[in-house]
Every structure is written in structure tokens, then in C-alpha cells.
Amino acid sequence: MQVSHKRASVSVSFDEPNLVSVAGLLPVMTLARDAGLQELADEWLSVPTDKGANAGLKVAALVAGMVAGADSIDDMALLRHGGMKRLFTAGYAPSTLGSFLRSFTFGHVRQLDAVASRFLANLGTLAPLLGSPGAADFVFVDVDDTIIEVHGYAKQGSGYGYSGVRGLNALLATVSAKDNAPVILAQRLRKGAANSARGAKRLITDALSTLRRVQTGRRVLCRFDSAYYGHAAVSAALAGGAEVSVTVRMDPAVKRAITGIPEAAWKTIEYTDAVFDETTNIWVSKAEVAETVFTAFSSRKKDEQITGRLVVRRIPELNPKTANGQETLFQTHRHHAFFTTVDATVLDTVGADKTHRKHAIIEQVNADLKDSALAHMPSGVFAANSAWLVAAVMAYNLTRAAGLLAAGHFGKARTGTIRRKLIHVPARIATSARRIRLHLPESWPWQTPWQALFDHLYPPQQPA
DSSP: OOOOSOGGGOOOOOOOTTEESOTTHHHHHHHHHHTTHHHHHHHHOOOOHHHHTTHHHHHHHHHHHHHTTOOSSGGGGGGGSTTHHHHOSOOOOHHHHHHHHHTOOHHHHHHHHHHHHHHHHHHHHHSOTTOOOOTTSEEEEEEEEEEEEOOSSOSTTOEEOTTSSEEEEEEEEEEEOTTSOOEEEEEEEEOTTOOTTTTHHHHHHHHHHHHHHHOOSSEEEEEEOGGGOSHHHHHHHHHTTOEEEEEOOOOHHHHHHHHTSOGGGOEEEEEEEEEEETTTTEEEEEEEEEEEEEEETTTSOGGGOEEEEEEEEEEEOOOTTGGGTOOOSSOOEEEEEEEEOSOTTTSOHHHHHHHHHGGGHHHHHHHHHHTTGGGOOOOSSHHHHHHHHHHHHHHHHHHHHHHHHTTTTTSSOOHHHHIIIIISOOEEEEEETTEEEEEOOTTOTTHHHHHHHHHHHSOOOOOO
16 A cells, blocks of 8 residues: 655644544444443442542443543543544543542442443343353353553552562453353452462352353353362352362372373373473374363362362373483373363263363453553552453453444454454544434445444334
């Protein structure tokens, strides 16, 4: 592409009052209104009146800014340009929204958690967030935490966690089905140095409670990594009516169980795509799996012990000196094991291993959030950042719902892709006979899904 004019023939002026740069916010925030975002915030939030007046409108403004790509308080000024005031009311100044966030306490953040839970449930009635899984299909709840990097010492609660990076720790629980990308069920911001499993029991309980609002009657499988291999997290999942699949740590009991697996029980599996092994920095295309009956937490009281299956995947331990003629006397393996309560008639050994490895889908959600609203933690106040996280989650779920309503084109797309194709669409506002019309770019490549989303929320008028 080449510029088609001379420099002297071009000038600019910021003086058009009828232009907007994010026309896609109109159908998306209409969806938020239909899901009751403002009413829920007004009902549940009790932020002091001097800073929390019109709490519902302020929460909606924060969510709208994040849907449009805001990752700081200053970015909320995006809601106050051109003709935005003709499409939306209560476009608050960034300073007002910042003061609103800083007025939050921990109790107010928990109230906002309740808003996010009910908002997701309402979105679930308007968009197929989980698709249409069959009666025999699992709905997957994945729990993991991630470090949001911060700089300097002004952020309350920041510290060095397991990653060695100074930051704050966000704990998330997502839900997904086989045909759809995940949405977020529950969230919690913690100190940067917090242990991964801290507060996981409460979060899992909250997540499964929210899931019951979104859908009922489906089999639920909670998947965790080894950081959550403990009685608190596993028992919370089982108490919530879910099955469990959790990576185990190689403690003596697990090692004894692996040693007791007969050689004939191992089955060879080949990956469709090679898997990168970070321990040896090589690509692995095949492995072996086997399983044995296992009782987890055997050191606890008998009624707190949990019996299930220990599924083990082993990979040959390659000798880097083989090329020099120094071959090993016998083959050795590295073992990766996880514990599951799913019956073998539902998922066999190979199927259970394949299903458990898909827990990594939650890492895509972590990356997605850090590429949008969680690129920064905007305040030095911990409670304000906690509220920012909850608003970011609501914006993520809202964007995901909008993508599903756009003729199904964006069921698995990143929210950044949805923003680029559906939200960041410039438009000129025209008025005729008291009706507003948006003039969007001609030959917009994603006109069909944009029109499908708009028509879903603004059905064309039927002739008289």
C-alpha cells in the first residue's frame, strides 16, 4: 500500500462532532443493559454515596472502557470523544472513575463479585456461552493463578511470587465446553507473594455456585495443576458436585503407587502434535500411559480420604551421551501423574490423560486478560485493583458473549480479535425523523458478523 497524495495537499482538524471510533460499543453495551449490569450494580454495591453515587452507571462505564480496550484509568477518556454522548449517557471522566475505584473496600469488592456472578448468569440466558454440550459431555472448570507484573513499591500487596517477578497474584476459575472458548466464573486478586492454593477452596465453591446459575444438569470436571493438590481444593470441588482431575506431586505415596504398576499395563500413545518437554528442551511425539487405584490424602482421617484413579504418563529418559557410545544399561523414564475421580467407564486411561492435558486452555485466558485490561494494575490501592480485576472479568465475558452472537464467527476468537473486528469500527452519526443512523465504512471486511450482532439486539422493524 502506498500513499496516494503529496504532503502539502493533506491537513487535519479534530472538529467532527458526529464521529465515533468504537461503534461496536453500541450493540455490546446494549447486550450489557439487557443482562442487567447497571441494575445489578445498583442493587448490590453499597459504596459510600459521596464517591459511589450512580454506582451502576460507573461500573457500566468501566466495563465499556475495557471492552473498547482500556488498560488504565486515563484510557477511559475514550468514552468521551466525538458523538459518543449521542449514543451513551453518563460518560464519566477518568478522574471520577478513579475516585470511585479507590473508595472500594474488601467488602465492596465481594459485592462486585456477586454482581459479576449474576451478570454472567444473565449473559448465559442471552448467548450460548457453553454451546450445547451433550448429556454425556463434560463441562470443564479450570483453576489457575497468574502474576500481573507491576513496577515500583507504590502498589499495595505487590511482591515476588513463584515467577520471580514483582507483581500481584490473580486467581481465576474458567468454564468451557468442547466447542467454545472459556468464560470466567470467579476471580480473586491476592498479594504477589501468595501461595497459589491460598483461597482456592472459597474460589472453587464460588465458581461452582455461579456455574449452577449458568447451566444445570451437565457433568462438571474440575481440572487443577499440582499447586492445588490438597484436600481443601479437591474436597471443595467434590462438595460442589464436580469430578476432579488434578496433577499430583511426586511424594512417596505416589512413587510407591507408580512402582506397583505392572509393565504390561502401559499403553503407547502418539500425540497428534508433538509436545514440547520443558525439562529436556525436546519435542515429544509419543509416550506411555497406565493407571492404578489410588487413595489420596491417606494421612488424613478415613472419612477425609478420597479414592480414585492415579493416571501416569511416562516419557523415556533420553541419554544425551548415547551418541558417544555411553548407552544406559536399562531404559529409564520420567513420570507425570494426575489423580482423578472420573470413573474408568466414562474416560479410559488414554481419554483421561488427553482430557487432563487440556487444562492448559486457561493459560490462553490469562494471556488474553494481560493483553487487554490487565496489562496494568492502575491504582496503588489494593482494593481498587481488586475491583478493576472484577470489572475486567465482566468485560471479558461480555466481549465473549458478543462474539458468540455475531453469527457464530468468533466462538473461539481472542477478545483482542473481537475488539479489532467488531468494536473498533468507526462510524458517522446521522439523524433523520428522530432516528439515529450509523454510517459505517464501506466494504468493512467483517460487515456480516457485525450486522448479525446488531440485528440480534436491534431487530429490524416489521412493516405495518
